[in-house]
Amino acid sequence: MSEASKTVDVVVVGAGFAGLSAATELQRAGVDFVVLEAQDRAGGRVEAANSLGGFFDTGGQFLCDDMPEVMALARKHGKTLVETPARGRAVVLPHESGDIGRGSAGSFALRQQMRHTDPDDPALESMSVRSWVEQQPADPLAREMFLCMIEGLWCQPADRMPIWYLISNDRRITSQVSELQYFLHETMFSLADDMARSLPVVLNAAVKGIETTPAAVLVRTATTIHAARQVILAVPPVMAARIAFNPPLAAETGRALAAWQSGLVIKVMLRYADAFWQQSGSDGSAMWLDPRGIYVCNASHDDGHPALVMFVAGSTAMEWHRLGPEGIRQAVLAKLAAALGPAAAQPLDVLVRDWTDDPWSGGGYSDVITDMSATDAEEVLRRGAPRIVFAPSEISPSFPGYVEGAIVAGRIGANRAIAALESYSR
Ligand SMILES: Cc1cc2nc3c(=O)[nH]c(=O)nc-3n(C[C@H](O)[C@H](O)[C@H](O)COP(=O)(O)OP(=O)(O)OC[C@H]3O[C@@H](n4cnc5c(N)ncnc54)[C@H](O)[C@@H]3O)c2cc1C
Known part of the structure; x- marks a missing residue:
């Protein structure tokens, strides 16, 4: 198939919150741009699925008063904040763990x-x-x-x-209140979806290659080449490293991208006929010391069927990933029954979202630096490369790895791209 060619001032790669925030800023500044998104939806690590007729966030979900950007966006788009129910006792397992x-x-x-x-x-x-x-x-x-x-x-x-x-x-995670303070009744995903509707987002457009010439940057998908003056890479570092750069990125930039690995997480949403945990004075939350990285909390809202949400992270997520969706479901129910009683094993519905091998996010809340010697990796990415700005949540000056951080990183990325455009026309 021959490749069609298009020209814009800026290409934004990725329609997660960072890309959507960058795009909103470019739109405000009157810049000619396009957003290229690999998947058939916007939102990235924020997505939702249906359970018993209602939608639930199976990716990023929670926000709090100390996250000004995401709170402002939620208000601007008329979303309803639901206070995360937390009244009662939290359980720590095993029960004999000590004081x-x-x-x-x-x-x-x-x-x-x-x-x-x-x-x-x-x-x-x-x-x-x-x-x-x-x-x-x-x-x-x-x-x-x-x-x-x-x-x-x-x-x-x-x-x-x-x-x-x-x-x-x-x-940089500066919240004084619980970061699980609220979630959105309409879902966090609906916020991304609302933003994407007013922006030129091209879905199913995975960027495979980026070629930089003295005069332009050519951004290549399977079917189209976009010629631009500037590109904003609003994708996690691990995903940016998979793009073919021609000429190759400078050695220090390549090393900075290679310093990261995706976190690993499985998120499980469970719906129940009633909030049975309240009978024993529990607020529905529990954490496990063995195995590590499992946490459950109450995410009920007032639509009739209480909900718990469980996070399985790190090495336990990797282990449970091998069990497959039904095996994960059984493992979750067994853990919950041990923590909250036998009624926990009788949910009306269970949604298992295993992010550990997600093709477009790599696996977790965020990528983390695992190269012990890569002390300058974030700084190098913030500096960018000729005609390339990096802008994922991971390198945000506030709340890196959160939706809040994605909004901030995207806006900073857009302003750097706008400044670069101005410098080219001088
Ligand atoms: C299970 C889970 C729970 C979470 N819970 C919370 C929470 O409660 N609160 C919170 O604040 N944060 C939470 N997070 C983290 C939060 O969702 C992320 O930090 C944030 O959404 C990252 O936004 P981003 O735009 O930087 O990256 P992403 O959301 O990953 O967006 C990047 C986009 O780029 C696209 N892409 C990748 N490669 C290419 C390519 N080559 N070409 C084109 N497109 C490409 C991807 O498809 C994706 O849409 C959670 C994350 C997960 C997975």
Whole structure:
């Protein structure tokens, strides 16, 4: 098939929140642009599925008052905030784990200590999060709870991640209230979908190659070549690394892209006839210390069928992935029954979304740096390459790896592209 050719000022690659935010900014500035999206929908790591006639987010879902950009967008698009129900006791398993109150206070203290540690301290070079934790004077349960929290939030085992990366990343997650404070009744996905409708988004348009010439950048899909003056890559670093660049990216940029791995997560939504957990004083939430990286919380809204949402992250997600959807379902029900009682094994509906081998996001909430020596990887990506701006949530100055971070990264990326366009016309 011969390739059609089109010309625009800017090509945005990816219609997740970063790409949609970049596109909104370009539209506001009156720039001629197009968004190329590999999948048959916008939203990226935010998507929804039907359960018992209602839609539920099977990807990014929660937001809080300390995330100004996503809160403002939700208001602008007339979305309804649902407060995440959290009244009652949270369960920690195994039940015989010890003094949970003391353990979680110790884990919280470790996180504070980590945030106050200088990520540029040469003593931390090549040190993993696990090695750092092992050097801290904390009690074993506090350490264990801390490692569980890390694996649950960053979706990779603590021995894979450099401590300097986690410090720098966690310092940018500045919420004082629970990041699970709210979700959107209409779904977070509906917000992405609303944004995409007013933007020139081309679906089923996976970018395979990017060729840079002195005068232009040529962005190639299976059927079309878009000639542009600037490209914004609003895709996770692992996905950007799969694009063929001609000429190849500078060695330091190639190394910066190769420093990341996708996190690993499986999200499971369960609907029940009633909120049976309330009878035992539970709020429906539970966390597991063994195996690591499993957390469940209440995500019910007022449409009649209470809902729990379970996250399975990191090494446990990799293990459960091998079980297949039915095996994952059985494993989830067994864990929930142990935590919340036998009624947990009788849901009306279960949605299993295994992100671990997702072809367009790579697997988790976000990519994380796993190359212990790649201390400049984010900085190099922020600098970009000739005619190329990188703008995924991962490199955001606030809330990297969140929808909030994607909106901020996309806007910064758009403004850098606009500044570059202005410099070409001088
Ligand atoms: C299960 C799960 C739960 C989460 N929960 C939350 C939460 O509760 N709150 C929160 O704030 N965040 C959450 N997140 C994280 C949040 O969803 C992401 O950080 C955010 O959506 C990332 O946005 P992005 O635009 O940077 O990347 P993406 O959403 O990954 O968008 C990138 C887009 O680029 C496309 N693409 C990739 N390669 C190409 C290519 N070669 N050509 C064209 N298109 C391409 C992809 O299809 C995708 O649409 C969750 C994520 C997951 C997976």
